[in-house]
Every structure is written in C-alpha cells, then in structure tokens.
Amino acid sequence: MAENHEGEVKLLGFVGSPFTYRVQLALKLKGAQYEFLEDNLEHQSQLLLKYNPIHKKVPVLVHNEKPIIESLVILEYVDETWNGNPILPEEPYPRALARFWAKFIDEKCLSAVWKAASTFDEKEREKAVEESQEVLQILENELKDKFFGGEALGLVDIVGTFVAFWLPAIEQLVGLELLTSEKFPKLYNWSHEVLNLPVVKETLPPREPFFAAFKARLESLTPSK
Amino acid sequence: MAGESLTLIGFWGSPFALRVKWALELKGIRYQYVEEDLSNKSAMLLQYNPVYKKVPVLVHDGKPLAESLVILEYIDETWEQNPLLSHDPYEKAKARFWSRFVDEKCVPAVMATFSKGGEEQQKAAQEARENLKTLEGGIEGKRYFGGENIGFADIAIGWLGYWVRIVEEIVGINLIDKELMAKLDAWIDDFLELPVIKECMPPRDKLLNHNKAFHKLLTSSST
Numbered sequence: 001m002a003e004n005h006e007g008e009v010k011l012l013g014f015v016g017s018p019f020t021y022r023v024q025l026a027l028k029l030k031g032a033q034y035e036f037l038e039d040n041l042e043h044q045s046q047l048l049l050k051y052n053p054i055h056k057k058v059p060v061l062v063h064n065e066k067p068i069i070e071s072l073v074i075l076e077y078v079d080e081t082w083n084g085n086p087i088l089p090e091e092p093y094p095r096a097l098a099r100f101w102a103k104f105i106d107e108k109c110l111s112a113v114w115k116a117a118s119t120f121d122e123k124e125r126e127k128a129v130e131e132s133q134e135v136l137q138i139l140e141n142e143l144k145d146k147f148f149g150g151e152a153l154g155l156v157d158i159v160g161t162f163v164a165f166w167l168p169a170i171e172q173l174v175g176l177e178l179l180t181s182e183k184f185p186k187l188y189n190w191s192h193e194v195l196n197l198p199v200v201k202e203t204l205p206p207r208e209p210f211f212a213a214f215k216a217r218l219e220s221l222t223p224s225k
Numbered sequence: 226m227a228g229e230s231l232t233l234i235g236f237w238g239s240p241f242a243l244r245v246k247w248a249l250e251l252k253g254i255r256y257q258y259v260e261e262d263l264s265n266k267s268a269m270l271l272q273y274n275p276v277y278k279k280v281p282v283l284v285h286d287g288k289p290l291a292e293s294l295v296i297l298e299y300i301d302e303t304w305e306q307n308p309l310l311s312h313d314p315y316e317k318a319k320a321r322f323w324s325r326f327v328d329e330k331c332v333p334a335v336m337a338t339f340s341k342g343g344e345e346q347q348k349a350a351q352e353a354r355e356n357l358k359t360l361e362g363g364i365e366g367k368r369y370f371g372g373e374n375i376g377f378a379d380i381a382i383g384w385l386g387y388w389v390r391i392v393e394e395i396v397g398i399n400l401i402d403k404e405l406m407a408k409l410d411a412w413i414d415d416f417l418e419l420p421v422i423k424e425c426m427p428p429r430d431k432l433l434n435h436n437k438a439f440h441k442l443l444t445s446s447s448t
C-alpha cells in the first residue's frame with residue numbers, strides 16, 4: 001500500500017520532554033519520515049504560535065499543515081495513519097485496557113513522581129514517595145509479559161518510557177530511590193528491556209536539556225528564605 | 226444479543242456515568258444498570274475498579290472497564306451502528322482532544338469556581354470563562370461538535386452545559402455569557418433538547434438540590 005498519505009510531517013517539540021519523546025518513538029516505530037522542529041521553552045517560538053496558538057503547548061504534530069495536539073491524541077493519530085508495527089492492539093477490549101493504563105501512567109505516575117521530587121516539606125514528600133510507590137506497585141502487578149504490549153512495544157510501553165528513562169533521571173537528580181529491583185523486579189527488568197531496544201536507544205534524548213529544565217523548575221519552586 | 230451480558234455500574238448524579246448511558250442509548254444497546262451508593266461502595270465496584278474505585282464501570286461478558294472516555298471508545302468500537310467517532314483520523318483526533326480539554330481544563334476551573342470563595346473564586350471563574358470560550362471554537366461553526374449529528378465529543382462534553390448552568394445558579398456567577406458565547410450556549414440548548422439525551426437525564430431539581438448539598442459540604446469544610 002502506498003504510503004502516500006505520509007505527505008508532509010513536522011513535529012514541534014522540546015528536546016528532553018517525555019511527551020515529545022513518545023511521539024518521536026511512535027513515528028520511528030512506524031518508519032514515518034518527519035521534520036523535527038525544536039521549540040525552546042524559554043521563548044515561545046513563532047512556529048508554536050502558528051500551529052498551536054490557543055494552547056501553546058508542545059508536542060504538536062503537523063501533518064499536511066493540520067496540527068494535532070496532546071501526546072496521547074497524537075499517538076492514536078499516528079497509529080491510525082501509518083500502517084505496520086501497531087501501537088494499539090486490534091481487539092476492542094485489549095485496546096481499551098491499553099488506553100486505560102496509558103492514562104493511568106500520565107495521570108497518576110507522573111504527578112506522584114513530580115510531587116515526590118519537588119516537594120520541600122518533608123512530611124508532604126514522604127506522602128508523595130509513598131504514593132509513587134503505590135503507583136509503581138500497581139504497574140508491577142499489571143505487567144504480565146515482556147512488555148505491557150505483549151511481545152512487542154505498545155502504547156503503554158511508549159508512555160511508560162517516562163518510568164524507564166525519566167524516572168531514574170529524576171531519582172538521580174534529587175536523590176530519590178523509587179524504582180528498585182528489590183521492590184519492583186518485573187518493572188525494573190522491563191525498564192532495562194525497553195531501554196535496550198535499538199529503536200529506543202537510538203531515539204532517546206540527551207539528559208542535559210531535561211536536567212536543565214527540571215532544575216530550573218525546581219529552583220522556581222524553592223521557597224524563599 | 227443473546228448470551229451477551231452488559232452491565233453499567235453508575236451513580237444517578239454522575240455526569241461520567243451519564244456519558245456512557247447516552248452512548249449506549251444512542252446505539253440502541255441493551256444493558257443492565259446498577260446504581261451504586263458512593264458513600265458505601267459495593268464489593269462489586271471495588272472488584273471491578275480496584276485502581277480508582279469510581280463509577281462508571283462497564284462490565285461486558287464479565288470483562289470490566291473503567292474511565293468514561295475509555296469506555297466510550299470501547300462502546301464505539303464494539304457496536305458499530307450509529308458511530309460516535311468519524312473514520313477520519315484527523316476528525317477523530319479533534320473529537321478526542323476536545324473531550325479531554327473539557328475534563329482537564331474546563332472541569333477543574335468550574336469546580337474551583339464552585340468550591341472556592343473570594344478572590345480565588347473570581348480568578349477561577351475568569352479561567353473557566355476563557356476555557357469555555359476556547360471550547361466554543363471546537364464547534365467550528367457546525368451545529369454540533371460532530372457536525373450535523375452528534376458525535377463522540379458531544380456525548381463526552383454535553384453534560385458540561387447543564388452542570389455549568391447549575392453552578393452558575395448556586396454561586397451566582399455567570400460563566401457562559403449568552404452574548405459572548407452565543408454559539409456554545411446554542412449548542413448546549415440544542416444538545417439537551419435531543420430526545421435520547423433528555424430521556425436519560427436526571428430531573429433538574431434533583432440535580433440542583435444534590436449540587437446545593439455538595440456545595441454546602443465543600444464550602445463549610447474550609448481549612
């Protein structure tokens with residue numbers, strides 16, 4: 001089948017962002033050609049204002065000049081537009097479960113980890129660490145195969161790269177210990193399997209831009225003495 | 226369909242359960258409805274939705290699903306009559322985007338307007354108005370989000386209309402300006418008048434009283 005609906009594909013994103021990354025990974029998995037336009041969080045670029053004037057957020061996928069926003073929405077769009085290497089299962093029930101768990105990671109995992117990493121109040125931080133561990137335990141219990149998607153990467157694994165790559169980076173930055181092989185053996189192994197896949201290895205961003213942005217955000221939150 | 230069992234666990238006042246009801250009714254799907262007492266959650270609910278312990282939960286042939294937008298997509302993919310989502314990936318993306326936009330942006334702002342006071346409330350109301358105005362843009366001059374007929378986004382968002390009006394009445398703050406957001410206002414009226422939509426809705430005074438009680442609870446428990 002001709003890949004002629006490929007047309008012109010641009011991805012506007014921020015290097016180091018887990019949300020931008022998941023789209024890059026999906027496009028790479030599908031063998032889709034695209035132009036990466038780097039946005040800078042400091043100054044809203046002209047491109048961003050052009051393609052996402054109302055919400056002003058990256059990532060934005062622009063396909064034949066039509067913008068699509070919200071990373072999970074983009075991932076579904078990519079899966080529907082490019083054939084091969086399906087990101088979502090074919091049957092409705094497993095598809096629904098994949099969507100459920102992807103949403104769970106975004107809504108529960110990211111916020112819990114961010115809170116644990118950025119809260120200065122010790123009691124609050126303890127609570128957030130506990131919450132993060134509960135979330136990781138739920139994921140640990142859910143993981144039944146090599147990947148959440150089965151034998152190959154799926155939507156949940158793609159969204160889960162936050163846990164595999166960004167979580168350890170955050171742990172290192174702030175001195176937290178969340179994802180350990182003792183507490184979460186399956187999830188720990190999974191994260192290494194994911195990071196060792198060539199398609200993931202080749203596309204992971206350098207850590208520095210993320211570290212810099214993360215540190216900057218932490219600093220902006222530091223309570224003034 | 227013979228041999229198939231379909232149960233919706235919900236709460237009469239839950240807009241998220243209402244979304245699922247609307248989808249099932251629109252598609253003419255037969256199901257069993259189970260009313261959940263949220264102050265005393267059943268073992269069944271805890272078994273079927275251990276992660277969030279919330280309604281709605283759809284149980285199809287023993288397989289449970291939670292999260293209303295996930296359930297809507299499942300319904301649309303399993304029962305193909307009266308499709309909610311377009312076949313076109315870009316149109317799908319737009320429908321999905323606006324549905325999430327409501328949940329992630331509009332609802333928190335309206336909720337804050339409902340539960341806060343003083344300056345915080347004014348700020349939240351302003352934010353809610355901006356978000357609602359943005360939402361109006363999603364209608365794109367059509368009759369409904371879905372075009373000539375209602376679709377996924379209408380089902381996902383439709384409840385916001387009646388809820389915002391109830392909030393406005395209880396807190397005395399205008400959120401949907403009839404002049405500045407004429408299109409959104411018209412869409413709400415149009416949508417809520419549709420027979421299949423109207424039939425599923427709980428009576429307005431019951432909802433109003435329920436929300437008044439909820440408001441009292443929220444505003445009296447200030448730390």
